[in-house]
Amino acid sequence: MKEKYVVFDFETTGFSAQKNEIIQIGAVKYDENDVEIARFNQLVKNQRSYVSSEITKLTGIRPADLLNQPTIEEILPKFLAFIKDHLLVAHNAPFDVSFLYQAIIDCALSGVEAFRVYDTLTESKRLLTMSSYALENFKSVLGMEELRSHDALNDCLITAKLYQYLQKIEYSEELAFAKEADQLDLFGEMTDEITVELRRELHLPITKALVYYHQDEQRRWHRLEVVGIHIERTYSTGASLTIRLYDGEKVAIHSDFLKEMQKANFVNQMEED
Template sequence: MSEKYVVFDFETTGFSAQKNEIIQIGAVKYDENNQELARFNQLVKNQRSYVSTEITQLTGIKPADLLNQPTIEEILPDFLDFIKGHLVVAHNAPFDISFLYQAIIDCAITDVEAFRVYDTLAESKKLLTMSSYALENFKDLLEMNDLRSHDALNDCLITAKLYQYLQKIEEVERSVESEVADELGQLDLFGDSSDEITDSIRRKLNLPITKALVYYQQNLERKWERFEVLGISVEREYSTGSSLKIRLHNSEKVKIHSDFLKEMQKANFVTIMEEEK
């Protein structure tokens, strides 16, 4: 079913969401008919990591280019408003989503909606046969060789064309049965609608099997508070993880992406967050 969507891409100082950071945000918004509505293109000042020679050669972004740019704290709320309520599309989405969630944590932004994500890398591997699934290798297929790769906005335009190409293939293959399953939220994959934390749920979400699950959030003093997770319900499943609603000890319910909850189970989660301040 057609819907509004935003294609986005980050250029970063490296591959670790905890140690590196976003230095360019690109995004393009489309309507249900694949007509472009708006663009978001912004360099971001680096604060805790360097722009190496290799990154400059790859992206064309020099350290001097970032000196007078806004920080991630200044620009992230605008970007979240730009994508709010839309399907978000990215190539190798787990990489970009991990940097997005880390930025949300670093900026202490709360009440962020669970993202609905379409990963063109994962879907193209299901639907196409390619020698390599790197985004730049789709430019021939999509007739977009005039665009330079590893520029966030250019990569968005390429990803958008790839998404539209994949959607045409999926329309041919889509059956009434799969549409019904999507409308039902694919609950059959997870049993009934109970929020009981079963071993099956843990395995499907790649969560620890034997220990209590925890959720962290910062209080008004920006100190980390730890809560035990007593219930998990799966609201939707996407190509990259699931949208969850978790129940805490005080019956509070919080929406969260499964990948983000998985990160919180790491023994050094808070330590890493404190070190990166």
């Protein structure tokens, strides 16, 4: 069934969500019929990292462009309100989602809803044959050569068109499959049991208890035991998870970030960064 969705993209100062930061947020909201209904486009002032000449060459964003822009603490609540209750769509989603989670932690925000994410990179590799799956290589296929790549809003428009294209292919495949089966069960029984097999699949410690850290409003770290894990979607790099904590709370998190939290020096590293 088709649903409302938001295509989003971040431009950042580098590749590490812990050491680098978001400098541009782009997002476009669509209804169930793929009709655009709203846009979100905002530069973000950098606070803990530099905009290198390489990043400026790639994105067109100069350090001077960010001096008078709002900080992530000012922008993030507005962005979270914009995407609330929508499926999120991104190309190479684990990258953008890791920066989103890190920003939520840095801003000490609580009560954020679990995200549902569709990765057009993973799905295009599954459904299409291309020499390269970089987003800019889809522009000619989608008739969008005029848009400059590595601009957050432009990349959203390209990703949206790619998502709509992939959905048409996937719908056609589902129809063909449904004709061959009386009942379609793609996912099987839902479970959040933490098995040895699941730990191995997510590269988590096999024997010790799994933990989740979060900061309160005073930026003090709290450690909670993870008692359940459900894989929402797998990617070429990791997976989107919903974890159940000892107190019953459920949290959305990327598997790579959960893996990082199992390290003995996680809190110290976060405070240093």
